[in-house]
Amino acid sequence: MADPEVAALREMLAQRPKVTDIAERRRGMDGYAQLFPTAGDIAVAKVSANGVPAEWTSAPGADTRRAVLYLHGGGYVFGSLDSHRHLASEIARDVGGRTLALHYRLAPESPFPAPVEDSVAGYRYLLAQGIQPTNIALAGDSAGGGLVVAALVAIRDSGLAQPSCGWCISPWVDMEAIGGTMTSNASRDPTVQKDAILEIARQYLGSADPRSPLAAPIYADLRGIAPLYIQVGSVETLLDDSTRLASVAGAADVPLTLEVWPEMLHVWHLFHPRLSAGRRAITAGARYMRAAMDARSA
Numbered sequence: 504m505a506d507p508e509v510a511a512l513r514e515m516l517a518q519r520p521k522v523t524d525i526a527e528r529r530r531g532m533d534g535y536a537q538l539f540p541t542a543g544d545i546a547v548a549k550v551s552a553n554g555v556p557a558e559w560t561s562a563p564g565a566d567t568r569r570a571v572l573y574l575h576g577g578g579y580v581f582g583s584l585d586s587h588r589h590l591a592s593e594i595a596r597d598v599g600g601r602t603l604a605l606h607y608r609l610a611p612e613s614p615f616p617a618p619v620e621d622s623v624a625g626y627r628y629l630l631a632q633g634i635q636p637t638n639i640a641l642a643g644d645s646a647g648g649g650l651v652v653a654a655l656v657a658i659r660d661s662g663l664a665q666p667s668c669g670w671c672i673s674p675w676v677d678m679e680a681i682g683g684t685m686t687s688n689a690s691r692d693p694t695v696q697k698d699a700i701l702e703i704a705r706q707y708l709g710s711a712d713p714r715s716p717l718a719a720p721i722y723a724d725l726r727g728i729a730p731l732y733i734q735v736g737s738v739e740t741l742l743d744d745s746t747r748l749a750s751v752a753g754a755a756d757v758p759l760t761l762e763v764w765p766e767m768l769h770v771w772h773l774f775h776p777r778l779s780a781g782r783r784a785i786t787a788g789a790r791y792m793r794a795a796m797d798a799r800s801a
Contacts, residue, residue, distance in 0.1 A: 506766050508778050508779060509766050511777070512768065512771075512777060512778055515777075516693045517693065519531075525580065525611075528580075528581050529580075529582075532577055532583070532586045533583055533585040533586050535585070535587070536589070539774075539775075539776045540589065541589050541592050542589075542593070544562060544563055545560055545561070545562060545595075545596070546560065546563075547588070547592075548560075552624060552625045552628035553624040553625070553628045553631075555605050555606065555607060555621045555625055556605075556606040557584075557606065557625060558584050558588075558604055560602045561595050561596075561600070561601040564599075565599065566599055566600045567601060568635075569598065569601070569634075569638045570600055570601050570603055570629050570632075570634050570639050570640075571595065571600065571601070571602045571603070571640050571641070571642050572602075572605065572622070572625055572626060572629060572640070572641050572666075573587070573590075573594065573604040573647070574618075574641065574642070574643030574648075574650045574651055575591075575604065575605075575644065576643065576644040576645030576648070576672075576673075577609075577645065577646060577647075578675070578706075579646045579650075579706075580609055580610050580703050582646075583606055584604050584606050587644075587773070589775075589776070590644070590773055590775070590785070593785055594642060597786050597790075598793055603625065605621060607621035607625075608621055610706045610707040610709070614708065614709035615708055615711050615718050616711075618650055619654060619657050619717050620657075622641075622650055622654035622657070623657050623658060623661060623663075626663070626666070630663070636666050637666075637667055637799035637800045639667060640670060640792040641655065641666055641668075642792070643670075643672065643674075644672035644673055645672070645769065645770050646675050648672050648674025648676075649671070649674045649675045649676040649719075649720060649744075651669040652671065652676065652723070652728070652731070653716075653718070653720050653723070654669075655729055656716065656717060656728060665728060667729060667795040667798075667799045668731065668792060668795035669728070669729050669730070669732070670732045671731060671732070671733045671734070671745070672770055672788070673735050673736065673770045674733065674744055676719055676747070676748050677719055677721060677743075678707075678719045679704070680700045680704070682742070684740055684742040684743040685700070685740045685741075685743065686740075688738055688740045688742060692738055692739055692768065693768065694768060694769045695741055695769050697740065721747050725752050725755040726755045726757075728752075728755075728757055730757065730760075731757060731760070732762075732788060733759065734762050734764060734787070734788065735761075736768050737765050737767060738766065738767065738768060739767075739768065741769065749761040760791065762787075764780065764784065767784075772784050772785050772788075
């Protein structure tokens with residue numbers, strides 16, 4: 504049976520104006536802060552994470568020894584602390600710790616590899632706060648989901664200890680948009696289409712090779728990175744990004760869990776105030792991260 508909440512969400516998305524100007528698109532995405540206000544019991548604290556603008560969010564009773572480094576989506580061109588605060592803060596609530604969300608540098612002003620560099624800087628900041636790697640998880644959606652994997656590779660290559668795990672929500676890991684579902688799911692996905700993906704990829708990459716391992720981590724050597732939890736919706740054009748990522752990670756002996764959620768749209772978690780499946784997905788991700796932290800800390 505079709506989920507009526509998904510139908511209502513599709514109707515809402517269909518009414519959004521089509522905007523191509525970068526500044527307007529950024530303002531539109533930041534509007535999620537007004538559309539989905541952060542819960543009143545959430546504490547928010549702005550910080551500089553080794554020069555990267557960031558903010559802590561936490562619910563009452565948070566265990567300050569545990570942290571989730573959150574990397575927002577938006578194609579490396581859009582998105583901010585404002586656009587994803589309502590999601591990052593609920594992840595903090597469900598994991599029982601704190602979330603440090605990063606406002607990494609955006610393209611085209613700061614193209615690849617700036618977001619990767621900023622993510623590693625954010626991880627170093629958490630370590631400098633005395634938080635053990637076993638009590639840190641990385642999480643992100645869309646471009647941020649791909650950035651989770653790239654950051655894990657960069658953390659490994661920097662000689663730093665891996666965090667407990669990485670949670671990839673509808674990850675974007677293919678800069679060339681060559682996955683089969685980019686075409687087969689085009690009529691079903693109301694948010695992500697091939698032409699738009701290729702355009703923001705050009706803005707992010709600049710002069711870089713679209714198969715650069717830290718830009719498109721399906722081409723990276725993933726051996727030795729932390730376990731991955733991948734969630735993706737069945738109607739997404741980016742569905743194959745997740746299945747291909749799982750295949751590459753599995754072949755590299757990375758422990759992983761891949762979940763394909765029926766009917767779900769790209770990063771349905773963002774709509775959790777109106778979509779109960781979004782709340783369930785957040786709870787599932789937090790459960791996975793808590794278990795990974797417990798296992799590494801045992």
